[in-house]
Amino acid sequence: MISHLFYQHDLSTVANLFVCVLLLTVVLAGCAKTDTLEKEKIEQETFGTLEDGREVSLFTLTNANEMEVQITNYGGIVTAIRTPDRNGNMDNVVLGFESLDKYTAGTPYFGALIGRYGNRIADGQFTLDGTEYQLPQNDGNNHLHGGEKGFDKVLWDAQPQDDGSLKLTYLSEDGEQGYPGNLDVAVVYSLTDANELKIEYEATTDKATPVNLTNHSYFNLSGHPDSTILGHELKINAAQYTPVDNELIPTGELKDVAGTAFNFMDFNEIGARIDQVEGGYDHNWVLSRNSDDSLFHAATLYDDTSGREMKVLTTEPGLQFYSGNFLDGSMQGPNGAPFVQHAALCLETQHFPNSPNEADFPSTILEPTEIYQTTTIYEFSTR
Numbered sequence: 368m369i370s371h372l373f374y375q376h377d378l379s380t381v382a383n384l385f386v387c388v389l390l391l392t393v394v395l396a397g398c399a400k401t402d403t404l405e406k407e408k409i410e411q412e413t414f415g416t417l418e419d420g421r422e423v424s425l426f427t428l429t430n431a432n433e434m435e436v437q438i439t440n441y442g443g444i445v446t447a448i449r450t451p452d453r454n455g456n457m458d459n460v461v462l463g464f465e466s467l468d469k470y471t472a473g474t475p476y477f478g479a480l481i482g483r484y485g486n487r488i489a490d491g492q493f494t495l496d497g498t499e500y501q502l503p504q505n506d507g508n509n510h511l512h513g514g515e516k517g518f519d520k521v522l523w524d525a526q527p528q529d530d531g532s533l534k535l536t537y538l539s540e541d542g543e544q545g546y547p548g549n550l551d552v553a554v555v556y557s558l559t560d561a562n563e564l565k566i567e568y569e570a571t572t573d574k575a576t577p578v579n580l581t582n583h584s585y586f587n588l589s590g591h592p593d594s595t596i597l598g599h600e601l602k603i604n605a606a607q608y609t610p611v612d613n614e615l616i617p618t619g620e621l622k623d624v625a626g627t628a629f630n631f632m633d634f635n636e637i638g639a640r641i642d643q644v645e646g647g648y649d650h651n652w653v654l655s656r657n658s659d660d661s662l663f664h665a666a667t668l669y670d671d672t673s674g675r676e677m678k679v680l681t682t683e684p685g686l687q688f689y690s691g692n693f694l695d696g697s698m699q700g701p702n703g704a705p706f707v708q709h710a711a712l713c714l715e716t717q718h719f720p721n722s723p724n725e726a727d728f729p730s731t732i733l734e735p736t737e738i739y740q741t742t743t744i745y746e747f748s749t750r
Contacts, residue, residue, distance in 0.1 A: 415467025443480030453674025458590025479519030493723035514544035548574030585711035588670035593704035597638025605652035647692035
């Protein structure tokens with residue numbers, strides 16, 4: 368009788384122990400899941416309100432190394448990229464502002480998503496399938512970066528993803544800024560633990576239309592925009608570039624960079640030969656890539672004072688290097704420092720400028736049967 372009671376007691380103890388272990392496993396699994404979700408969570412806050420009452424958000428992506436990228440769904444603008452220097456000090460390495468009103472007042476496309484067509488189209492005109500289209504001429508005689516209200520000035524729908532990325536979507540309706548076709552656009556920003564800002568572009572249309580999407584971030588790897596980028600070293604993996612006329616429209620020629628101030632096949636200081644280029648650098652380089660659409664190491668930018676290095680990888684055939692020529696100190700950063708001439712530079716991955724009017728350039732026409740897909744990565748490190 369006593370042994371039977373002990374047997375029942377032992378069974379009860381074992382059962383209770385099993386239940387406790389099971390509950391502990393469930394709790395720990397739940398904690399792990401919560402912790403994972405917490406790591407992948409994107410911070411969202413109010414960034415301001417547009418004149419029509421629509422609220423604009425600011426999203427902060429942070430990786431395991433505490434690198435931080437901030438993006439607003441107004442214009443898909445990258446407002447800040449905070450990354451460490453060789454001593455571990457975190458600085459913002461792009462030009463930007465901390466409030467919406469600074470952007471709506473007008474900027475030279477700081478950090479913005481550009482579309483439908485990045486760069487210039489001569490006279491704002493092109494002919495497609497026998498129809499001539501007239502676009503806004505918002506850069507002298509020419510069309511620039513999508514027109515008077517390009518993708519940089521619209522409010523994108525924002526959807527934070529479970530993997531920690533941010534997906535922005537926008538429907539550009541038929542006739543918007545003169546372009547044909549309803550264009551559905553999706554752009555995904557991801558910040559990886561390898562300190563890469565990855566930008567994936569996708570678009571579909573119901574009518575043939577030119578498409579050339581890019582991001583227009585202004586980089587100064589020193590993290591101090593009161594300095595210039597003239598001492599930065601740049602390498603571009605391109606043996607040719609597209610010369611331009613006095614309105615910065617390509618002549619249609621592909622010219623070798625060898626023996627010119629456009630030769631960045633090896634590292635060169637940006638300021639070393641900039642005086643040989645009238646107005647400064649604002650040209651498209653023809654990347655020395657294969658004909659496939661795989662990621663290609665387009666360029667590397669290095670700042671010796673901070674030790675920061677940025678590699679640019681892209682599936683695109685061209686790269687626009689712009690040396691901040693039109694910055695004039697009239698705009699100031701959050702710390703009050705003026706953005707002077709050459710305070711930052713742009714490395715815009717793209718198809719070539721004025722491609723709709725240049726039959727020998729890679730085509731930028733998207734057909735209804737096709738899907739526009741490109742990827743660009745800005746990878747940060749130190750040395």
